[in-house]
Amino acid sequence: MGSTRVKIAIDAMGGDNAPDEIVAGAVRAHAELDVDVVLVGDPHQVEAALKHHTHSSDIEIVPSEGTVEMEEEPLVGLRRKPKASINVAMDLVKKKQADAVVSAGHSGAAMAAALLKLGRLKGIDRPAIGAVLPTLIAGKPVLILDVGANVDCRPKFLEQFALMGTIYSQYVLGNSEPKVGLLNIGEEPNKGNELAIQTHELLSANPAIPFIGNAEGRDVLSGHFDVIVCDGFAGNVLLKFAEAVGEVALQILREELPRGLHGKAGVTFLRPNLKRIKQRMDHAEHGGGLLLGVDGVCIISHGSSQAPTIFNAARLAKDAIDNTVLDRIRSSYDPTVAVRADS
Structure with missing residues (x-):
């Protein structure tokens, strides 16, 4: 530009x-x-x-x-x-x-x-919606894709999501060496359905994707992964559940912290901390998903x-x-595409 x-x-x-x-x-x-x-x-x-x-x-x-x-x-x-x-x-x-x-x-x-x-x-072959969620590590969000564009996926679609997610994590989220995971029900390569097993093989064999293995549900917000790929059905359920958990946690804080005299006095001192908590947990802070x-x-x-x-x-x-995320994705599939030098 x-x-x-x-x-x-x-x-x-x-x-x-x-x-x-x-x-x-x-x-x-x-x-x-x-x-x-x-x-x-x-x-x-x-x-x-x-x-x-x-x-x-x-x-x-x-x-x-x-x-x-x-x-x-x-x-x-x-x-x-x-x-x-x-x-x-x-x-x-x-x-x-x-x-x-x-x-x-x-x-x-x-x-x-x-x-x-x-x-x-x-x-x-298929675009994916990427959503950024907070993790347990401050300043280290995780990118989840797809979160709703493709309910049914093939392994090669998830491989493409992983490559696009890697580029986005590197150049927009600032992770020089992003760690990519595949959402699954277990850590072992042979766990999950046929889609997960075949996708694991593709991601492991692709040198352009810094794949470190399967990510279970408990790993999603741990901060251990920078990018997690999944089909749009699982991703959309995951996204909406995470948003609901964030809203519940914020509501509990609003209700419980002011209780009693000590609570009311403490809220005044904790107000800056509560604002930062809201910024980390509230999905409104992330703006939505980029259609990659x-x-x-x-x-x-x-x-x-x-x-x-x-x-x-x-x-x-x-x-x-x-x-220049678009040019970087283009260049990953076509080396003749130039990426702006000052990016």
């Missing part, structure tokens, strides 16, 4: 809290991340939401008509509503009028639109996303662009 500012197309109509929370997160991203923001949505609703914010006059609005509803089948909805906000946002990236898309709308529609409009990267494997940067956020999630999703998109 050189010195060119990153431009992010944000689906202002996607999600349970659209457009107000989406617009609020976009405005903050524009102000704090040094990025240009394009809000895609109903102009009247978006303009009304923008009026609540200062320093938003230079944010561009691109009109769209309607959204793909959660109960709609993704492909049917996309074809029936060609001017839906997610379609228009993807078109902006396809036409090089934006560098990335962020959407908290129908995740299946976002993935389908990315495949239809942007296509897959060469060498990638499509020919464009696409962040799929939670349907319940509020302003902080959208802000962090924009940050995630900017990190992927600044660290």
